[in-house]
Every structure is written in structure tokens, then in C-alpha cells.
Amino acid sequence: MKNIWAIFKKEIKTYFTSPIAYVVITVFLVLIGFFFYSLIWWFNSQSLQMAQNPYSYQQLNINQMVYSPLFQNMSIILLLMIPLLTMRLFSEEKKSNTDELLYTCPISINQIILGKYFASLFVLLAMLFLTGILSIFTFAYGNPELVPILNGYLGLFLQGAAFIAVGIFFSSLTENQIVAAVLTFGTLLLFWILSWASYSAGGIWKGVLNYLSFIQHFDDMTRGILDTTDLVYYLSFIFLGLFLTHSVIQSRRWR
Amino acid sequence: MIEVENLTKKYGDLVAVKNLNFKVEKGKIWGLLGPNAAGKTTTMRILTGYLPATDGKAFVANYDVFEKPNDVKKIIGYLPENVPLYPEMTVHSYLSFVSEIKQIPASQRKEHIEKAVEMSGLEPVRKRLIKNISRGFKQRVGIAQALIHDPQVLVLDEPTAGLDPAQIIEIRKLIKSLKGEQTILLSTHILAEVTQTCDGVVIINEGNLMASGSLEELTASFKEKEGVVIKLKKGGKDVLSLLQKIHGVDEVSHADDEFKIEWTKGKDMRDEITKLIVDKELGLIEMRPLAMNIEDLYLKVISGGVAQ
Ligand SMILES: Nc1ncnc2c1ncn2[C@@H]1O[C@H](COP(=O)(O)OP(=O)(O)OP(=O)(O)O)[C@@H](O)[C@H]1O
Ligand SMILES: [Mg+2]
Numbered sequence: 165m166k167n168i169w170a171i172f173k174k175e176i177k178t179y180f181t182s183p184i185a186y187v188v189i190t191v192f193l194v195l196i197g198f199f200f201y202s203l204i205w206w207f208n209s210q211s212l213q214m215a216q217n218p219y220s221y222q223q224l225n226i227n228q229m230v231y232s233p234l235f236q237n238m239s240i241i242l243l244l245m246i247p248l249l250t251m252r253l254f255s256e257e258k259k260s261n262t263d264e265l266l267y268t269c270p271i272s273i274n275q276i277i278l279g280k281y282f283a284s285l286f287v288l289l290a291m292l293f294l295t296g297i298l299s300i301f302t303f304a305y306g307n308p309e310l311v312p313i314l315n316g317y318l319g320l321f322l323q324g325a326a327f328i329a330v331g332i333f334f335s336s337l338t339e340n341q342i343v344a345a346v347l348t349f350g351t352l353l354l355f356w357i358l359s360w361a362s363y364s365a366g367g368i369w370k371g372v373l374n375y376l377s378f379i380q381h382f383d384d385m386t387r388g389i390l391d392t393t394d395l396v397y398y399l400s401f402i403f404l405g406l407f408l409t410h411s412v413i414q415s416r417r418w419r
Numbered sequence: 420m421i422e423v424e425n426l427t428k429k430y431g432d433l434v435a436v437k438n439l440n441f442k443v444e445k446g447k448i449w450g451l452l453g454p455n456a457a458g459k460t461t462t463m464r465i466l467t468g469y470l471p472a473t474d475g476k477a478f479v480a481n482y483d484v485f486e487k488p489n490d491v492k493k494i495i496g497y498l499p500e501n502v503p504l505y506p507e508m509t510v511h512s513y514l515s516f517v518s519e520i521k522q523i524p525a526s527q528r529k530e531h532i533e534k535a536v537e538m539s540g541l542e543p544v545r546k547r548l549i550k551n552i553s554r555g556f557k558q559r560v561g562i563a564q565a566l567i568h569d570p571q572v573l574v575l576d577e578p579t580a581g582l583d584p585a586q587i588i589e590i591r592k593l594i595k596s597l598k599g600e601q602t603i604l605l606s607t608h609i610l611a612e613v614t615q616t617c618d619g620v621v622i623i624n625e626g627n628l629m630a631s632g633s634l635e636e637l638t639a640s641f642k643e644k645e646g647v648v649i650k651l652k653k654g655g656k657d658v659l660s661l662l663q664k665i666h667g668v669d670e671v672s673h674a675d676d677e678f679k680i681e682w683t684k685g686k687d688m689r690d691e692i693t694k695l696i697v698d699k700e701l702g703l704i705e706m707r708p709l710a711m712n713i714e715d716l717y718l719k720v721i722s723g724g725v726a727q
Contacts, residue, residue, distance in 0.1 A: 166519070170520050173516075178505070260503070261499060261501040261502075262504070264469055264501070265564070266520070267469050268468055268497050268499075269517075269521055271520050271522075
């Protein structure tokens, strides 16, 4: 536990002494701020139009009209940003030979992986938390439902956590950070759009492809539904990513 | 303290270390001497648990390196060939991080860092970013990192590489001052480094053990004998027995088309040997003196002519 903490602290320090974390967080917030502004503006103009008609005015729902699309946008931007956060985790150690320090200290590979993983999760949490500030406005001037919003955030967090596990895995494969980032991005995007293939697939494959795709699980959550199958999906994704990372590091050293 | 038995390491088809055997006693400084690509770094990486061996055994303080890697890692301090530094950290925060992952209890960390900073002369650069300090100081940070947890065994891969002459002397002094408390294995290309700082030496070349022993042992064994290596047009058993019959020659052995002839120091049998070769028309191609001290031996290793 102490070892994980030591690695965690070191990674956090590296994130915040280099510009990476600041740039990623800032760009993320600017983009989300823009989306939020556009969605609110659109929602307002809709409300003004419908104010004449009491029936459809009842139908206006800020959760559905603002938050659902906002969460969708956020997860797409996370898909672009997370490879940049994870690309250096192992690649850089290998490139600068510091892996030789880590692997000759009395500290296990699992502890190293977890320390790094938690550090990235922390940055993800910071990103999501800061977007929460925007909600101050919606709660001040409207009355959105809280539970679906929290569910959406939980979904985003789990999805980001799965993205990070994939990113850490590719970082352990190569000492080139760009290669790690591109492979992570490609893989995530592929999993994202996997469900498209399910339209043409038949029988059991339709279900399998749908289950494997990120979209399916995330859609539920943006609508405020929290299902255990979604939870299992994300957790197994994370476990698999970290497990493969461990195998890669172990086998590289035994080659 | 350090024991290596029949150690072999292959990278694919390339054999980097071949059947290596040596032993370093507690409290001694030994040098691992060899030219480029001799297998020094590979041997050290195996000893420190960074790389597995293909075959053979290695023990550090009686712990099997492959079976109890964690026990070994706790008592070993290692300076890798490429100093493992985080350029964005300050010297102090780097040492603080290392002291944590080397399991120094929180209450003693400060004291250990102070001691390491003092011993390696890092006080002037302690608050600076590692990327901004000079090569010599980087090397010292590497040394400080290796000895921060008071390890029983220190493995230093080319500790004086890239330093200016004054710094080399200082680092050597530092290493010598650790003697007794710590058992040290250091690698180098430079023989002078071994004769000045070490008690013993392991000379390797292309993964093969060329010689090993304490400096006294090695000098003594070279003192008693002299000899030559000759290369002849004719070879075979007859020639071998002819050479053996020369009065005064103690030992003749041959490998490929070369004969190694030894005699007790002071006799100088070269005239007799030449005479025999001319008389029997054996066709002398080459005659060169056998290594007579470590310098000669190492020179031969470096220049590629390895007769022993
Ligand atoms: N990771 C590796 N993969 C393949 N071959 C390697 C690897 N590391 C070392 N070698 C090879 O093993 C041999 C021994 O290398 P090693 O680094 O142990 O030599 P060295 O004695 O430390 O040399 P130097 O004095 O140049 O540091 C060399 O031929 C080298 O090319
Ligand atoms: Mg080397």
C-alpha cells in the first residue's frame, strides 16, 4: 500500500510539473464549456417557443435536452484526451531507463501499475469534478433532477477508468509515446463503433458486438439508468487492461 | 557475499554471458573488467534482479537471486549504466522518492537522505532540477540513490564513466571509504581503476571468463611463470612432444595451431625453442610472449589476441 502511494505521488507530481495535465484539463474544460453553452442556449430558445403551448412546455426536460447530449460529448472528448494522459506512463520509464530503478527496488510490478493507474484516475476525477461547476448554473436557474446527473457522471468515470486501463496497456508495449497514444485511440474508437457492425451481423453476433461496444453501456447511464451488467462490463475492461499490462511487463523482462 | 555459478545469458542467438563463475567475499571491492560488449552490464542486471538468467545460479548474501528476488533487492544498491533519473524532479525530491520505494521507514528517511547527499557531495545542487545539473553531478545522484538505504551489497556499473579526472579521483575515494561495511562489485573498462580501488578482479571478454581472483593471487600466479606462444606451419602430436622434450620447459599445451610454452621465471628458453624450430624446419610464423601480469593479460583481451 505504501509503495502504491509512493508511485502515485510521483506520478501526480510528474503530471502537474509538466504541462500535460494542465493542457489536457484546460482543453477539456474549454470544449465542455462550449458544448454546455450551446446546449443551454438551444434549450432556452426551445423553452421560449414552447412557452405558448402549455402541454409541450410540460415535456421540456433539462436532463434529457442538456445533460444527455452533454455527457455524450464529454465521453467522446475523453476518448480523445485519455490516450494523451496515459501514453507516457510506462513508455517514458523505459525510454529514460528509470524502469531499471523501479524493477530493481523491492516493490512489485502490481504496485507500480496500480500507483500509475490511480494517478491517472485522479486526473480524470479532477477533469470531471471541474465540469461539475457548470451545473451550478443549471441548478440556480432551473430544476434538473440530481440522480440521473450523478449516474451520468458515474458512467463517465467508469468509462474513463476503462479508457485509462487500455492506455496503460499500450504504454507498456512501446517506449514511443506517440505510438502508445495512437494505438490507444484506435482501439478505443474501434470499441466505440463496434455496435455499428451489429446492424449487419446476425444471430448471436449481434448481441456480442452490442455488448462489447462502449456506446451501448454508456447510453444507459446518460439516461440515468444504472445496470449491473454495465458495471460488470466496465470493471472487466479495467481488470483485463491492467492484467495484460502486468503480463507484458513480466514477459518483456523474461525474454 | 556475491556468488555466481555457471551463469549464462542468451539474447536470442547471441550469448552475452557464458558459464560465468566468480565469488566476491564480504567487505571486499571487486572489479568486473572487460572491453565493450564483454557482458558486464548483463551480469550486473542479472545480479540485481532486472534480468533473468538463461542458465546457472546467482546468490547475493546467500539469497538465491531468482528464487528470493525481493530479499536480494532489499539489500542491494545498484547504479545502472544509464543513470535512472527523472529530469523534472529536484535532486532532493528524487532521493526522497527513491527512499520511499526502497522501503526506508518514514521516520528515518530524512536522516538517510542527508547522509547520501553528504557522502556523494550533492549539497550544492540539492534543490536544482536534475535536468539542469552537469553530467558529473548526475552520476553522483546515481551513486547517492544506490547507497541511500545502506545496502550490504553495492553493484556499480561504470561508476566513473563520463567524469573529469578530479571527479574520478573523488568517486574512487568515496568507493574506497565504503569498503569494509559494504561489499562492492564495480564494472569498468579501465585496468587502473581495478588496481587502484579493488581487492580482486573478474576479467571477462565476449561473455567468457578470462581470469579471476584477488589482485595478490593473480600477481603471484603470474610471477612464477614465463612463456611464449608460437604459431608454426607444422603442427600435431610430434611437434608437441618435441617441444616438451626441450630441457627446462615445464609445460606445453596447444590450442588450434598455437603452442603455449611455459617455464619457470628467469630461465628464458626462447633461444632453445628457436633453435629447435630451425633445426627441425617447423616453419615459425609467429612468436609472442605470454601474458606475464594483469596488464599484459588485459591488453591481450582488448586487442583481441586471447591466448590464455
Ligand atoms: N537487451 C539486449 N538485447 C539483445 N542483445 C543485448 C541486449 N543487451 C545487451 N546485449 C548484447 O549483449 C552483449 C553484452 O552486452 P553488455 O551490455 O552486457 O556489455 P558490457 O560489458 O556492459 O559493455 P559496455 O562496456 O559497452 O557497457 C553485447 O553484445 C550486447 O549487444
Ligand atoms: Mg555495460
